Amino acid sequence: MNYSDVIISFMVVAVIGLIIIPLPSTILDFLIIINMTIGINILLITLFTKSVLEFATFPTLLLITTMFRLGLNISSTRLVLTQGNAGHVIDAFANVVAGNNYIVGAVIFIIITIIQMVVVTNGASRVSEVSARFTLDAMPGKQMAIDADLNAGLISEDEAKKRRKDLQREASFYGAMDGASKFVKGDAIAGIIITLINLLGGILIFSISQGMGVGEALDTFGKLAIGDGLVSQIPSLLISVSSGIIVTRSDDDSTFGSAIKKDFFPNPLIAGIVACVLFIIALVPGFPKIPFFIMSGVFGFIAYKKYEKEDLEEQRMVERRQELLLLQKEKELEEDDSVSSFQVEPISIEIGYTLIPMTDDSIDNSLMKQIINIRKQCAHELGVLLTPIRIRDNLQLGPNDYCIKIKGNEVARGEIYPSKFMVINPENDQLNLDGIPAKEPAFGLDALWIDEHDKDVADIHGATIVEPVTVIATHLKEVIYSNTAELLGRQEVKHLLEGIKDKYNVVIDELIPEIMRLGEVQKVLQNLLKEQIPINDLVTILETLADYGTTTKDVEILTEHVRQSLKRTIVKQYLGEDGVLRVITLHPEVEELVSKSTQKTTSGSIPVLKPETITQLFDSINGVHQELTTQNVQHVILASPTTRLTFRKLISYNFPALAVISLNEVPNEVEIETVGMLSL
Numbered sequence: 001m002n003y004s005d006v007i008i009s010f011m012v013v014a015v016i017g018l019i020i021i022p023l024p025s026t027i028l029d030f031l032i033i034i035n036m037t038i039g040i041n042i043l044l045i046t047l048f049t050k051s052v053l054e055f056a057t058f059p060t061l062l063l064i065t066t067m068f069r070l071g072l073n074i075s076s077t078r079l080v081l082t083q084g085n086a087g088h089v090i091d092a093f094a095n096v097v098a099g100n101n102y103i104v105g106a107v108i109f110i111i112i113t114i115i116q117m118v119v120v121t122n123g124a125s126r127v128s129e130v131s132a133r134f135t136l137d138a139m140p141g142k143q144m145a146i147d148a149d150l151n152a153g154l155i156s157e158d159e160a161k162k163r164r165k166d167l168q169r170e171a172s173f174y175g176a177m178d179g180a181s182k183f184v185k186g187d188a189i190a191g192i193i194i195t196l197i198n199l200l201g202g203i204l205i206f207s208i209s210q211g212m213g214v215g216e217a218l219d220t221f222g223k224l225a226i227g228d229g230l231v232s233q234i235p236s237l238l239i240s241v242s243s244g245i246i247v248t249r250s251d252d253d254s255t256f257g258s259a260i261k262k263d264f265f266p267n268p269l270i271a272g273i274v275a276c277v278l279f280i281i282a283l284v285p286g287f288p289k290i291p292f293f294i295m296s297g298v299f300g301f302i303a304y305k306k307y308e309k310e311d312l313e314e315q316r317m318v319e320r321r322q323e324l325l326l327l328q329k330e331k332e333l334e335e336d337d338s339v340s341s342f343q344v345e346p347i348s349i350e351i352g353y354t355l356i357p358m359t360d361d362s363i364d365n366s367l368m369k370q371i372i373n374i375r376k377q378c379a380h381e382l383g384v385l386l387t388p389i390r391i392r393d394n395l396q397l398g399p400n401d402y403c404i405k406i407k408g409n410e411v412a413r414g415e416i417y418p419s420k421f422m423v424i425n426p427e428n429d430q431l432n433l434d435g436i437p438a439k440e441p442a443f444g445l446d447a448l449w450i451d452e453h454d455k456d457v458a459d460i461h462g463a464t465i466v467e468p469v470t471v472i473a474t475h476l477k478e479v480i481y482s483n484t485a486e487l488l489g490r491q492e493v494k495h496l497l498e499g500i501k502d503k504y505n506v507v508i509d510e511l512i513p514e515i516m517r518l519g520e521v522q523k524v525l526q527n528l529l530k531e532q533i534p535i536n537d538l539v540t541i542l543e544t545l546a547d548y549g550t551t552t553k554d555v556e557i558l559t560e561h562v563r564q565s566l567k568r569t570i571v572k573q574y575l576g577e578d579g580v581l582r583v584i585t586l587h588p589e590v591e592e593l594v595s596k597s598t599q600k601t602t603s604g605s606i607p608v609l610k611p612e613t614i615t616q617l618f619d620s621i622n623g624v625h626q627e628l629t630t631q632n633v634q635h636v637i638l639a640s641p642t643t644r645l646t647f648r649k650l651i652s653y654n655f656p657a658l659a660v661i662s663l664n665e666v667p668n669e670v671e672i673e674t675v676g677m678l679s680l
Helices: 003-020 025-048 058-083 088-098 102-151 157-208 214-247 256-264 268-283 289-334 353-359 367-382 452-460 468-482 490-500 505-511 518-530 538-548 555-565 567-572 588-597 611-630 644-651
Strands: 347-351 390-393 401-406 409-415 421-424 436-439 446-450 464-466 580-586 598-601 604-607 636-639 660-662 671-678
Touching (some): 003 058, 025 058, 025 214, 058 157, 058 214, 088 214, 102 157, 102 214, 102 464, 157 214, 347 353, 353 367, 353 390, 367 390, 367 468, 401 468, 421 452, 421 468, 452 464, 490 518, 490 538, 505 538, 518 538, 538 555, 555 567, 555 644, 580 588, 588 598, 588 644, 604 644, 611 671, 644 660
Parallel strands (some): 347 390, 580 671
Antiparallel strands (some): 421 446, 598 604
16 A cells, blocks of 8 residues: 555645634644745755656646645635734744835735746746647657667667657646646735735724724734735745746756756856956946956856866867777787788778767767667667677778778768767758758768757757767668678678577588588578568578478579568568558569560579660659659569569669569468559
8 A cells, every 4th residue: 555645645635624624823833834845845856857757746736735825825814814813924924024014015925926927927837838839749750769769779669668658748747837837826816815805804804893993903914914925925936936947947867056057157268258347347437346356256267167177178088099099009019910810890980089989888878889789689680690890990080080891891981070969850940050061871861960058949849869879870770781791701600500500400400511501501691681681580591491402502593482481571571551562563564574684694693684675664663663752652562483583683773772572472461552563
């Protein structure tokens, strides 16, 4: 049993009881102090929260505290009108704030009420309304970003579920705050009415029934009404300020104090200029010199400490770079002159010197950890165990450049800024950000490198924000997936077979070396990977090779047999959301033409067609493909089993992402829908 639920339930019911049950002044004093304590505590909580989700119960708590204050108002009004006294706390507030002049107290009460209603509550309500709308508008983009991180292997399934849930909770929070702010405004209006009732009711009741003079009654109940109003409105103002703070907070994983420290003094030059301006003002005749000199000295000291800190960080970065270079040189000196020492790596990354800190394994989101996740995802999705990816610094590269090499040859290059964030597709009229135009290296999308202080603006408008390490990791993942076949050597194939040999030794012993050599198995696996077909169902692949390897040694024919055995795996990735396979068919004339022009060479089956025929065919493919892509229709080309491979080779260079499957590779239970036809 959760005792906290029981306690809270009794407390909420007790708040309603305050409206009905008369309270002695002693208990009322204690409850008023509790009300003030709650207001101070809520204000401090909002200052120390890092995200609105850490205080998601605030809208409900706002309602309960409002009802609690109104209950206290009613209890104090009952005491004022019946006894002419409302306890020590209200009396103390009346005497301390108002002094001997209740008119001063009334003015202060009115000012506090106006500040709460006109400034704080209205502003918080408007911010909540706008934040709720922007949060809802940005939800599809943020959902896509979460799905992209999940697909890239940067986050786990549990983390993705948590982020989606937090996104929904954030939208619900701002929507609830939009309505909850009306409670505070109503509370302020009720406070004004109750204060007037205390003043007028007390004067009428005690001057008529108790024989008190009008002047004495006005003095007595003027102070009591103002004291009661201040006791109620001050906690209400604290909670109103708390609501304004929490809805205007940006989700930057830092407390309010830490964010102010970082944002208020971003550049030592700014603090230095402020110090100089204050110093010059102090020299002007007629201005008070000491306060201006003091503030000038304070800002001068802040500027000096900021410059000192930046110099220290730059020095540490240089020292860190020198240490890494020294360790690299020492490691190279320790290596012997064996053959393996000068062989190229299957895949490696070279980085400029400003990117070296990103490889530090001690930080949470380092490049090393991202690479580990990519290797795991590659093994899970494609069934390939990659060799460790080596990272080297290269002084010949630009400070922000990196390049990806496969077997010592550069295949991709990019430029990132470690201190900035990439905003993808910033073509939004509402965005007006300064940054460095760029292209997202993995997919070639328009992008912009922005500073951290512009990150919240881009996030509010639904732009996709990517960290620098994620940019490299995504680019590396795409390069790996495009060149997996080249990375699968005989050693890697042997490693895969040894991994399943304990459970499936029969099929391996039957196949290798009696029916096929290891190199022939490697060629089949490479053919599958070239068309993005996973090889994690090794048992089915090996059994199919064992079945047909005795009748043919042609690797292409064996690959086609394996594809038919993996038909569910192949078709699954091309099905639409409704489970329908949408295909582009070949006109019989095209089928016959490709079939007749196929020639067998040492590099496999290739079509020999006239250039003008190829141009006509490519124009037809491009027209249908572009139209379906514009309509966001996922599709493949469906060919006969005899022409599938030849046709795929024909279009592979011009349309590498367009899959070609045969009728034999479509399971019987899959529904096929024709969405186009290729003809000459």
